[in-house]
Amino acid sequence: MLTIENLQANVSDKNILKGLNLEIKPGEVHAIMGPNGAGKSTLGHVLAGRDGYEVTGGSVTLEGKDLLALACEERAREGVFLAFQYPVEIPGVSNMEFLKASVDAVRTHRELPAWDAVSFMKKAREACKAVNLDQQFLKRGVNEGFSGGEKKRNEIMQMMLLEPKIAILDETDSGLDIDALQVVANGVNALRSPERSFIVVTHYQRLLDYIVPDYVHVLADGKIVKSGDKNLALELEEKGYGWLEGESA
């Protein structure tokens, strides 16, 4: 589904990703862990096509299509979804209006039938319920005044409506209380399907008890330095990252 080969990228002329390889097959969940500043969020932004994230080498394909050739919004419409580590607020634009515009853009691109206002509302309410957000949140400005945990749940709610092919969750678990963690994990698990893949960036093994990954990778200094199955996460929890120094996958 998603193939990343020797990906190198700069931010503000600083080399952050230094030859990263990753192969994600349909239906798989890959967890990425790694020290602060390793480039995990950068990877997410590079895949999403954020302005100012300059790819200097390598390739990324989504179902064989050259992802790097597409503009940010085109990648989103193709099915790339990024749940942000720090979701921004858009005051004045209601969550509902934002979601409708988003869903419309994505569905039009995928040549799926449009949702009329009534069925959209129904789906939006269901999604809110699934992540335990009150329906009032649909009327509020996008992330406006939301608590940290509410913002994260709002991201998952959006993911549910957009039905992406590949979802990148950047530390969606940080800032969540124990119940919310469960709620978010349930939301993700409900979306797991043979056609949909996930990259789950996290610092905590705990999340992976709920969302059980097929693979766990360690990203350090702009590269994947170790890969394994879910047991790697347990090992990391125990030993930290120090023992991996100098190692390269």
Next chain:
Amino acid sequence: MSQENAQSAPNAEPLSDADQQIDDAINKEYSAGFVSNIESDTLEAGLSEDVIRFISGKKNEPEWMLEWRLKAYHQWLEMEEPEWAHVNYPKIDFNEISYYSAPKSMADGPKSLDEVDPDLIATYNKLGIPLHEQQMLAGVAVDAVFDSVSVATTFRENLKEAGVIFCPISEAVHEYPELIKKYLASVVPVKDNYYAALNCAVFSDGSFVYIPKGVKCPMELSTYFRINEAKTGQFERTLIIAEEGSEVSYLEGCTAPMRDENQLHAAVVELVCLDGAKIKYSTVQNWYPGDEQGKGGIYNFVTKRGIAHTNSRISWTQVETGSAVTWKYPSCVLKGDNSVGEFYSVALTNNYQQADTGTKMIHIGKNTRSTIISKGISAGKSSNAYRGLVRFNAGADGARNFTQCDSLLIGSECAAHTFPYIESKNPKAIIEHEATTSKVSEDQLYLCQQRGIDAEKAVSMIVNGFCKDVFKELPMEFAVEAGKLLEVSLEGSVG
């Protein structure tokens, strides 16, 4: 952020008291007649007594009207062009302007939309303007009687039944001279300001509205219905009189970009809102703003003011997106006790546009209340200033004002300024002032784009959200159009 009754206003520009305005109301002397000795149809550039005689003659005006114009002309000659507005434009040579051009004969216009500038047509289409209206707006000679004519006829019959007068002001000068004599310049005195005086001397045409006592006007009055009848030209003059207990909602302009060869526009609008009456005046202004390099474009210097008598309410709502330079302060003189003044404004500037707009709320009566909501949006290299004056006279016990003044910046080369002036001679008056400046951030655009929404749509969503409080004051159909208008006006401001 909220403050009570602070700030003084060292720089507030002079504004005559309502009392004085009332006194000033038309001390007309009606002297001898005149003969128009100019016969040609198009007038050479320049302003003189002869020009004014010519304009007046063209409209077959009665002598008193001519005399009134001439007097205004002489007063204008003694006045200075204001320079305090936060705008920059080349000095206008008032002798290089032509003050009268005969309505273009239909035969001179384009024969079909194929002959009209394709950019203009593209904009019409984006705004969803129906074909026959496009033809009308572009000045295409249309022989066929189209729908809107019959709509206009029904419309006029309904108004007549209610006793409402709605006609060109040139017609009212003939048909209702007593009303004109009584109320013309009763709200905006001839000498009020430079452009108002100029307008008095040379006004081309405009609307006259009279709502009789106790009548609730059965429909929104729109200049739009008159678009076919009279080209109001560059010096528009509007007078609305709402008798005791009456109500009217008036819509001016339309979202379609207006073509006009005249660079200077100086309109005057006067509202007379008698005891217990309500006037709602909504404007969408979309004159040609000039091109992306800032060439061309209309200079729009407008004086709009209403006098609110006891228990009455005046509400100004405006969406300003056009013109190269806008200078405009719709104001309320809250003369009567318990009268209410409201000002809701969206002013958007892009490219090299400049806007200096706001309002004046003059609290004279007791328990008068005013609300000001101003939303300024600047994009490109444009500059957008809010200038508002809130004044409490000594007798305005229990008066209150609430001002909210927000600016939104798109990009990093534009500017927003706010100049709130507060003058209070009544220590008990209460004023609350809130102001914010925000930016459409790259992060916000990124969030939208990551959800599949392109940057232009994202900006328009953010801008529309920002303007919500004002749009909800607009009549329904206008609100939808206004949203689309902002979207079109912002094209090219991102990406």
